[in-house]
Amino acid sequence: MKNAHFPVNFLESLQNEPGFNPTNFVEAHQNIAAPTSIRLNPFKKTGVKLDERVPWCAEGYYLNERPSFTFDPLFHAGAYYVQEASSMFIDTIYRYIKQPEPVKVLDLCAAPGGKSTLLSSVLATNDLLVANEIIKTRVPILADNLTRWGTSNTIVTNNDPKDFERLPGFFDIILVDAPCSGSGMFRKDPDAMTEWSEANVNLCHQRQERILADVYPALKEDGYLIYSTCSYSHQENEDILDWLCTQFNMESIRIPINKEWVVVETQSAAKQAWGYRFYPGQVQGEGLFAACLRKKESAEDPASFKNNNNQKVDKHELELVRNYITEPENFYFFKVSDDWLAINNSHKESLSLISHRLYIKKSGVRIGKVAGRDVIPDHELALSTIINKEAVLQTELEKDQAIQYLRRDNISINTNNKGWSLMTFDGLPLGWAKLLPNRVNNYYPKELRILAAAPQTKIV
Numbered sequence: 001m002k003n004a005h006f007p008v009n010f011l012e013s014l015q016n017e018p019g020f021n022p023t024n025f026v027e028a029h030q031n032i033a034a035p036t037s038i039r040l041n042p043f044k045k046t047g048v049k050l051d052e053r054v055p056w057c058a059e060g061y062y063l064n065e066r067p068s069f070t071f072d073p074l075f076h077a078g079a080y081y082v083q084e085a086s087s088m089f090i091d092t093i094y095r096y097i098k099q100p101e102p103v104k105v106l107d108l109c110a111a112p113g114g115k116s117t118l119l120s121s122v123l124a125t126n127d128l129l130v131a132n133e134i135i136k137t138r139v140p141i142l143a144d145n146l147t148r149w150g151t152s153n154t155i156v157t158n159n160d161p162k163d164f165e166r167l168p169g170f171f172d173i174i175l176v177d178a179p180c181s182g183s184g185m186f187r188k189d190p191d192a193m194t195e196w197s198e199a200n201v202n203l204c205h206q207r208q209e210r211i212l213a214d215v216y217p218a219l220k221e222d223g224y225l226i227y228s229t230c231s232y233s234h235q236e237n238e239d240i241l242d243w244l245c246t247q248f249n250m251e252s253i254r255i256p257i258n259k260e261w262v263v264v265e266t267q268s269a270a271k272q273a274w275g276y277r278f279y280p281g282q283v284q285g286e287g288l289f290a291a292c293l294r295k296k297e298s299a300e301d302p303a304s305f306k307n308n309n310n311q312k313v314d315k316h317e318l319e320l321v322r323n324y325i326t327e328p329e330n331f332y333f334f335k336v337s338d339d340w341l342a343i344n345n346s347h348k349e350s351l352s353l354i355s356h357r358l359y360i361k362k363s364g365v366r367i368g369k370v371a372g373r374d375v376i377p378d379h380e381l382a383l384s385t386i387i388n389k390e391a392v393l394q395t396e397l398e399k400d401q402a403i404q405y406l407r408r409d410n411i412s413i414n415t416n417n418k419g420w421s422l423m424t425f426d427g428l429p430l431g432w433a434k435l436l437p438n439r440v441n442n443y444y445p446k447e448l449r450i451l452a453a454a455p456q457t458k459i460v
């Protein structure tokens, strides 16, 4: 990117920000391209070898160039997520505050799902992740990314932060990756510069306070709040930490960082709350601010949560669908309309509570519908990490065939097998097809199919 034209007053407004180096910063925006980075899915291992690690994230790697992810079947299989490197710092924070007991985690501002898939990688099966997005049109991308990731302990909701007051003291950890003025993304998205103004920074600050005040009651006593923005502005970062510590009796948590990362550790003016700033030109990544605080005061008694969700179960159908899941004894099976779903047993009660208080868009893994003695398997099952692959046919595809399949084109396969089959690439499922005597019916979801023309350059 050449000759970055920063908004009026932008650079001046950053002069006193901790660790800000205008020379490095301008140079990075004018002459250094934003690095490309991906985060591998620890539950979907492939033979891909990468060597340049993102230092603050166990599964994060830099790539030498930006390949066409759309034309990489492993991307569609959920083997990795394309994520800006600085954002992966949430991995360091989570691993530091991680408790031995099962936790309930809320990602309040979750779409498109970068930090949700990250959290989902570090959570155990008996931990619960609620990934929420307020904007309805952004929920499908969040749900699709989590479906690709394949974990079974996630619930996706579409609610306003205020609605979470219906779950007082419910969450052990809340991540608020707040909507912000977006200056941290200027290098990747120079168009964002046109929207920046000091007035907008102030509006964002007010909205951030409102979001945090709304969700605060849902955090348990001694629970952790992780706050992040992709803004450099004090008003949206350290000032928010001061406001939180003043308003809510929270204590700041200092996160150990390695000096070699060149992350800037800051403290807020009034309460000396710790924060972590990432500047392009100093770190290999974009702008990020992150901080972690702990709630000290008592929440409402979580024991007030009671539920009664004993659905009548069709035993014949249940027997059929159980076969599709590994270790079905660890799962609670339930129906939504005609679809069977499964979620870890430990989340049965949470699911029931949440379903009475919030608007659920996806929960656990959708297995499919029972039709007579058959199960029509769902796409979510194909991509999930709990599918019992021994119970289903599998057809391994070459790369060209995989792309045809992902385009939802007709594919021809030389096989004598018949019936539902997982279509796999490099051993990882991409979706379902039905093998018939003379043809293959492609059941890749229409809304997910590749529409783009093939790239001219070589795919790496």
Ligand SMILES: C[S@@+](CC[C@H](N)C(=O)[O-])C[C@H]1O[C@@H](n2cnc3c(N)ncnc32)[C@H](O)[C@@H]1O
Pocket: 087, 108, 109, 110, 111, 112, 113, 114, 115, 116, 133, 134, 135, 138, 161, 177, 178, 179, 180, 207, 211
């Ligand atoms: C920085 S983005 C989140 C990125 C996401 N955490 C990730 O890592 O992929 C902020 C999100 O907050 C949502 N948002 C916007 N206004 C909001 C509000 N008033 N309350 C809660 N969320 C809001 C946006 O739709 C957006 O998805």
